[in-house]
Amino acid sequence: MLDEREAPVATGELGRAFNRQSVWARMLIVVAGPVANLLLAVLLYWALFVHGVPxxxxxxxxxxxxxxxxxxxxxxxxxxxxxxxxxxxxxxxxxxxxxxxxxxxxxxxxxxxxxxxxxxxxxxxxxxxxxxxxxxxxxxxxxEPAVPAEIGQLIADGVAQRAGLRVGDRVVTVNGQSIKVWADFVQWVRMHPGDLLAVVVSRNGQPVKIDLTPERTQEGPQTIGKIGAGPKIDEVIFKEMLTEVHYSLGGALRQAFAKTWETSLFSLGMMGRMIKGEVSWHNLSGPLTIADYAGQSARSGGLAFISFLALVSISLGVLNLLPIPLLDGGHLMYYIIEAIKGSPVSESAMEFGQRFGMAVLLTLMVFAFYNDVTRLFGSQ
The missing domain is CATH 2.30.42.10 (PDZ domain)
Structure with missing residues (x-):
């Protein structure tokens, strides 16, 4: 920032220095960043709604x-x-x-x-x-429509493939219990992490016995089993469950503004509930979780990734508008006070605010990193 309080300013540029601008101009300058974040979200949502979202x-x-x-x-x-x-x-x-x-x-x-x-x-x-x-x-x-218990895909070198399962196998029983649909098989696998399962499949009309041990995987507070296999999906049934949400150019713009506004209010409401103790602080996420979700959304396709970018952009805009010193919202709070009282906030008050803001932000960072680590590498 071109500011005499930060570094010397050339005589010819003194009129452009931030500290010499009117309080109203300084207000507009500090809100420009968060507003740009929110407008980016509007643009992204507008593009999604015009294109159509499955x-x-x-x-x-x-x-x-x-x-x-x-x-x-x-x-x-x-x-x-x-x-x-x-x-x-x-x-x-x-x-x-x-x-x-x-x-x-x-x-x-x-x-x-x-x-x-x-x-x-x-x-x-x-x-x-x-x-x-x-x-x-x-x-x-x-x-969820009933999906036959037929293997449709296998993860390379996953538990299922190493145990001998093949694409096209239809699961008949697990530990002697009949399997009717894919959900039954999933339930057995999820509920028996690390346990040996005796699986009988039908392969080319012949029964084949396969022993496999689901891999232990952490999912939130639970330890579940996974084997790296997916079902064969009937595309006709799957398509019947899908719809497409889309609007005209004007309608999409209205929906984009509404979506951004509602998401912003929701974010503020959740923050308020956290402060009042109505919502757990475990909902805070840091850079590790954001990076993880970014990767997941990118793998899910362009539309999912654009939607994720819009959500992150709104979060940044809302966070930066909070009246916490060091953030844009904190500076805006100082300038509002200055506009009301007719003089700038004292240096001592600003210094105290800076220290308070730093403490708040560091506390939030610690919570966010802790949640990231426990969410990705442990349990909570």
């Missing part, structure tokens, strides 16, 4: 008995069109709308495709930790 239809599986969804009268195959008056176009909208609508003092109105209304009691939902899925707590589960 998404999963909000169709429900049969709710667990006695769950809030079951009590509300929701059933397998129901497609949600609205929650609490907010339109639902994809399954991703379900948790997004629920988190923003909770805590709710009265039942949430669920509108189904066709116009049927249901009242969903959301009392008792836990919002204190990001590991708890809000929709799952209410019994709202995504409908």
């Amino acid at each position: 998404a999963i239809k909000p169709v429900l599986a049969e709710p667990a008995p006695a769950s809030a969804a079951a009590v509300a009268g929701l059933h397998r195959g129901d497609e949600i069109s609205e929650i609490a008056g907010q339109p639902v176009q994809s399954w991703a909208d379900v948790d997004w709308i629920l988190v923003r609508a909770l805590p709710a003092n009265q039942p949430l109105q669920i509108k189904l495709a066709g116009g049927t209304l249901r009242q969903l009691d959301a009392g008792g939902v836990m919002l204190d930790d990001g590991k708890f899925n809000v929709s799952a707590q209410l019994g709202l589960q995504l409908f």
Whole structure:
């Protein structure tokens, strides 16, 4: 920054020095960075909405008995069109709308495709930790068509391949228990990390016995088993579960601004809940997790990566606008005070603010790095 407080400024450039600008000009300068972050998110979302974003239809599986969804009268195959008056176009909208609508003092109105209304009691939902899925707590589960227990893909040199499984094998039994669909096989593998499983598959019409031991893998607080195998997917069934969310040029721009605004408010709300203790500090993420998610989104395709970039850009913009000294929002706070009282904030007050801001940021960094390490390399 061209500023006499930072370094000597040539006489011919004194008029351009930051410290000599009006307080209003300085306000605009410090908010320019965060605003650019938010505008970038708008641009990215606009491009996504114009192009069209593939998404999963909000169709429900049969709710667990006695769950809030079951009590509300929701059933397998129901497609949600609205929650609490907010339109639902994809399954991703379900948790997004629920988190923003909770805590709710009265039942949430669920509108189904066709116009049927249901009242969903959301009392008792836990919002204190990001590991708890809000929709799952209410019994709202995504409908998954039955996938045959047939091996469709194998990870090179993975547990399944080393044990002798081949693409095209149909899993018949595990430890003598019948396997009907792929989900049954997945359940056995996940629940038996490090345990020897006796698997019988049908290969070219002949039974073949294969012994394999699922690899122990950490998934959040749980240790689960994995073998490096995937099912054979019927593309017709898969496509029936997909929809595409897209808008016209003008509609996409409105949606992009709305999405950026809502995400910004949601981020601020989550920060407020953390401060009040309503949401766990485990939700904070640092550079390791961001890099990990960036890699995952890039592998998922260009649209997923662009969406991730928009989210990161919003997070940066919102964070930098917080009234914490050292951040742009902290400088903006000083200039607002200056505009009100008619004189700059004292040097001693600014020095104290700098120290306070440094302490806050260092504390946040420690939490973020700790969460990164435990999330990626351990358990929490």
